[in-house]
Amino acid sequence: MKNKYDVIIIGAGIIGCAIGFELSKKGWKVLNIDKNPASGYGSTSTSCAIIRVYYSTFEGCAMAYEGYHYWKNWSKYLENCNARDLSRYINCGCMIYKTEQNNYLKKIINLAKQLDIPYELWEAEKIKSILPIADVHQYSPVKSVNDDEFGIHNNKVLNGSVFFPNGGYVTDPQLATRNLQYASEKKGGNFIFNSNVIKIIKRNGRASGVVLSNGKEIFSNVIVNVAGPHSMKINKLAGIDNLNKIKTKALKVEVCHVPSPVNFNFEKDGFVISDSDIGCYSRPETGNNILIGGEEPECDKKIFVDPDNWDKNFSEQWNAQVLRQAQRYPDLPISSSIRGVVDLYDVSDDWIPIYDKSDLPGYYMAIGTSGNQFKNAPVAGVLMSNLIEYCENGNDHDSNPLDLNLKHIKRKINLSFFSRNREVNKDSSMSVLG
Numbered sequence: 527m528k529n530k531y532d533v534i535i536i537g538a539g540i541i542g543c544a545i546g547f548e549l550s551k552k553g554w555k556v557l558n559i560d561k562n563p564a565s566g567y568g569s570t571s572t573s574c575a576i577i578r579v580y581y582s583t584f585e586g587c588a589m590a591y592e593g594y595h596y597w598k599n600w601s602k603y604l605e606n607c608n609a610r611d612l613s614r615y616i617n618c619g620c621m622i623y624k625t626e627q628n629n630y631l632k633k634i635i636n637l638a639k640q641l642d643i644p645y646e647l648w649e650a651e652k653i654k655s656i657l658p659i660a661d662v663h664q665y666s667p668v669k670s671v672n673d674d675e676f677g678i679h680n681n682k683v684l685n686g687s688v689f690f691p692n693g694g695y696v697t698d699p700q701l702a703t704r705n706l707q708y709a710s711e712k713k714g715g716n717f718i719f720n721s722n723v724i725k726i727i728k729r730n731g732r733a734s735g736v737v738l739s740n741g742k743e744i745f746s747n748v749i750v751n752v753a754g755p756h757s758m759k760i761n762k763l764a765g766i767d768n769l770n771k772i773k774t775k776a777l778k779v780e781v782c783h784v785p786s787p788v789n790f791n792f793e794k795d796g797f798v799i800s801d802s803d804i805g806c807y808s809r810p811e812t813g814n815n816i817l818i819g820g821e822e823p824e825c826d827k828k829i830f831v832d833p834d835n836w837d838k839n840f841s842e843q844w845n846a847q848v849l850r851q852a853q854r855y856p857d858l859p860i861s862s863s864i865r866g867v868v869d870l871y872d873v874s875d876d877w878i879p880i881y882d883k884s885d886l887p888g889y890y891m892a893i894g895t896s897g898n899q900f901k902n903a904p905v906a907g908v909l910m911s912n913l914i915e916y917c918e919n920g921n922d923h924d925s926n927p928l929d930l931n932l933k934h935i936k937r938k939i940n941l942s943f944f945s946r947n948r949e950v951n952k953d954s955s956m957s958v959l960g
């Protein structure tokens with residue numbers, strides 16, 4: 527039958543393309559469908575693309591450390607098929623401050639030891655010598671800028687930090703997605719763009735195709751929802767939105783793009799920083815700039831939206847993040863011109879993704895990426911392709927969940943961790959840190 531594929535992947539972001547690549551390598555006839563005009567144009571395009579190796583859980587850290595190896599060897603992973611125009615991975619390292627909120631990183635240090643992830647402990651003086659622009663006083667708890675106490679430190683110095691030399695960022699997340707698309711096409715993968723899926727076709731109690739907004743029907747017995755912030759809408763089309771225990775929804779977020787303090791080359795000498803003392807994360811950006819995102823401090827209201835109808839303008843959040851960062855870097859130039867991005871995270875109830883089958887046979891989900899799965903995309907591709915193969919071969923992943931071998935770090939994780947029907951994971955940071 528024409529218009530029939532082994533698998534239809536709804537979405538051609540970094541994760542949709544990684545899944546497509548892995549299934550194409552296994553010899554499946556793959557079709558990625560996206561309503562945008564090109565791959566990586568959805569939430570992937572605005573990603574800070576930070577590659578860090580620390581999460582709050584064993585599985586989170588293991589997956590991230592495995593993922594780091596793919597970014598380090600990007601061309602090899604793509605089987606050297608993108609001769610030109612490869613996205614670049616900058617290995618500048620990542621530092622996370624020890625704070626009361628993260629229990630002085632006891633858990634993360636322990637996880638790093640278990641997984642043999644290299645790290646260094648830095649005292650406040652060392653931080654100051656490497657990052658002379660930093661004021662290393664404590665400012666917590668994170669406050670709203672209208673708070674009378676905002677910007678006043680509590681006369682104590684931070685308790686140091688943990689620096690992970692293996693980590694950094696990808697300079698162009700959209701280009702990385704195009705690299706994956708090309709690698710997938712080389713293996714026979716197919717893509718259609720400007721094509722909005724408006725219906726999931728079901729036959730004999732299983733997913734069997736999709737209908738596009740132009741009326742065209744495309745058939746497959748395997749459909750994967752990788753629709754990013756639209757994941758909940760696609761689950762609704764499949765009629766399974768109320769069946770998953772863990773739900774996903776779209777959260778508005780803002781990232782600020784500001785110049786580094788003068789006299790410091792943040793692009794060259796800076797690194798990725800998670801600073802829960804001021805509620806911000808940051809990374810170097812081209813042109814000696816800094817990207818600043820929020821770590822969902824308690825004092826900030828979360829703005830959940832309809833991904834098809836929301837206010838794409840910057841709000842007071844932009845200002846709050848820049849002023850909070852200026853507590854740490856008192857010489858941070860505060861400009862009146864607002865630069866950065868406004869976009870959506872696809873947030874799950876515990877900020878851990880759902881990588882799972884569903885209650886509708888043939889329908890799978892790689893969703894709820896909660897602002898923290900760009901780095902894990904290559905591993906998610908391997909994970910989902912193995913999971914789909916496992917289920918389509920007649921195995922019951924619910925009663926007998928699959929293990930995933932992480933080949934670079936030589937560890938195994940059980941995929942029930944990402945189940946749609948798990949209890950909310952109490953170990954999660956319940957923030958973008960996962």
Ligand SMILES: Cc1cc2nc3c(=O)[nH]c(=O)nc-3n(C[C@H](O)[C@H](O)[C@H](O)COP(=O)(O)OP(=O)(O)OC[C@H]3O[C@@H](n4cnc5c(N)ncnc54)[C@H](O)[C@@H]3O)c2cc1C
Pocket residue numbers: 536537538539540541542543559560561562566567568569570571572573574575576577721722723724752753754755756760779780781867869870871892895896897898899900901902
């Ligand atoms: C501002 C921001 C900063 C981030 N920073 C980081 C970071 O530093 N590190 C990190 O690891 N992660 C980060 N993330 C998260 C990371 O970018 C995402 O987890 C990842 O890009 C999700 O990829 P995806 O392929 O699942 O989704 P997307 O890239 O959103 O792709 C989904 C695609 O589905 C398509 N689609 C939706 N509905 C339909 C439909 N009905 N029909 C057809 N197509 C449809 C969309 O057009 C879209 O292209 C960040 C995210 C944001 C928004």
